[in-house]
Amino acid sequence: MTGKPRPGRLVVSLGAWWMLIAFGLWLVGKAVDQSASFVRCAASAAFLVAIGEAGDWLRRRWKAHHARAR
Known part of the structure; x- marks a missing residue:
């Protein structure tokens, strides 16, 4: 895409x-018998998705920067 x-x-x-x-x-x-509420899991998942999206954004910026430098 x-x-x-x-x-x-x-x-x-x-x-x-x-x-x-x-x-x-x-x-x-x-x-593992360490169950947390689904709300807590959803909050952790939101954090992980945000970190993943930020990393993807940085990767795309890095790639575009190096493509322009060539």
């Missing part, structure tokens, strides 16, 4: 990742 994603598609994509990570964290907590 090239160019900027549409805002609606971006929101749906981030929301899907957020819920998937939150559910995964909740399941892992249940599996």
Whole structure:
């Protein structure tokens, strides 16, 4: 995919990742008998998604910077 994603598609994509990570964290907590509430897992997942998006943004900036330098 090239160019900027549409805002609606971006929101749906981030929301899907957020819920998937939150559910995964909740399941892992249940599996190791260290269960936290789903709300806490959702908050942690939001943090992880934000960190991932920031890293992706930095990666794209770095790549664009080096492409311009050539």
